Amino acid sequence: MSDARTKGRNAPTGPSPFRVEAEALPEAKFSDPVRTAKGELRASVPMTKLETLWFNTGTLCNLACATCYIESSPTNDALVFISRDHVAAYLDEIAATGLPTSEIGYTGGEPFMNPEFVAMLTDTLERDFDALVLSNAMKPMRRHEAALLDLKERFGGKLTIRVSLDHHTQAGHEGERGPRSWDAAINGLKWLSDNGFSIAVAGRLLPGETMEQARSGYAELFTAHNIRIDAHDPARMVLFPEMDETKDIAEITTECWSILGQSPADIMCATSRMVVHRKGEAAPRVAACTLIPYDAGFDMGATLAEASRDVSLNHPHCARFCVLGGASCSA
Incomplete structure (x- = not known):
């Protein structure tokens, strides 16, 4: 993560999340889906099975974080609110085609700002999927406390927030999310913990910070606030790698799998897709990745069947976040 305290905090006005990278990287890199700038065969990832289907509920958010991957903010509606009916149509496709999808993820923006979100979350749980909701746990979520308590009572651990x-420090958190965001987030997280929800936390490594240092810091924080999360459990304390968009990054070739000791099956897009509804489009589309909703090269089609094809790793995020960073948005 780049140092948020050195960045401006003006809310974005449109979908331009990769402009910094586009200016900083050599022009020929990440331009050809088949070959790298050096002419080597670019790596791709085939879908093994669709385990997790994500829905972006819309880019509107109560915060304008300094390095938000998709520039969510109180004014950016580049991804409009997805509707309950559109979500249901994709869940119908899963059922009709027998896809092995067990988890439905919701991200934003802030999902609880979508006026139909609680209804679509209820539909998801009633269809017996596990539901994973990414939230900042602030006022938009707290407005739905009664509904969330009802869902927790009915479905227990099938709902994770x-x-x-x-x-794990107020300065580090507010450097990214802005002043007065810390107490509200801690209070929301503690409310979820005190009421017995299945919960997890997502954080980021600051420059120079090791994984162990970060986990130890979060463990101390959770103990101090009596929050029921094991900071050393990767499923419950998810730490994303530093994402400095101004730094150059290597392209991933087919030879990298053996060099790095990795398999394409280990990469997030082997088992997941995300549905987005871009402003100006008549209906939602399926994107290859939760991090790349705007790039036409990662638009996989209108249906899950169309979206089952291979993904060419033709974006800096593919290298920085997934292959070299080893991160995944799913549980």
Whole structure:
């Protein structure tokens, strides 16, 4: 993560999340889906099975975080609110085609700002999917406390809410999310913990910070606030790698799998897709990845069947976040 305290905090006005990278990287990199700038065969990832289907509920958010991957903010509606009916149509496709999807993830923006979100979340749980909701646990979520308590009572641990807490210190968190965001997030997380929800936290590594240092810091924080999360459990304390968009990054070739000791099956897009509804489009589309909703090269089609094809790793995020960073948005 780049140092948020050195960045401007003006809310974005449109979908331009990769402009910094586009200016900083050599022009020929990540331009050809088949070959790298050096002419080597670019790596791709085939879908093994669709385990997790994500829905972006819309880019509107109560915060304008300094390095938000898709520039969510109180004014950016580049991804409009997805509707309950559109979500239901994709869940119908899963049922009709027998896809092995067990988890439905919801991200934003802030999902609880979508006026139909609680209804679509209820539909998801009633269809016996596990539901993972990414939230900042602030006022938009707290407005739905009664509904959430009802869902927890009915479905228990099938509903997990993962709270974004960018650092285990107030300064680190508010450097990313802005002043007065810390107490509200901690209070929301503690409310979820005190009421017995299945919860997790997502954070980021600051420059120079090791994984063990970060986990120890979060463990101390959770103990101090009596929050029921094991900071050393990767499923419950998810730490994303530093994402400095101004730094150059290697392209991933087919030879990298053996060099790195990795398999394409280990990469997030082997088992997941995300549905987005871009402003100006008549209906939602399926994107290859939760991090790349705007790039036409990662638009996989209108249906899950169309979206089952291979994904060419033709974006800096593919290298920085997934292959070299080893991160995944799913549980």
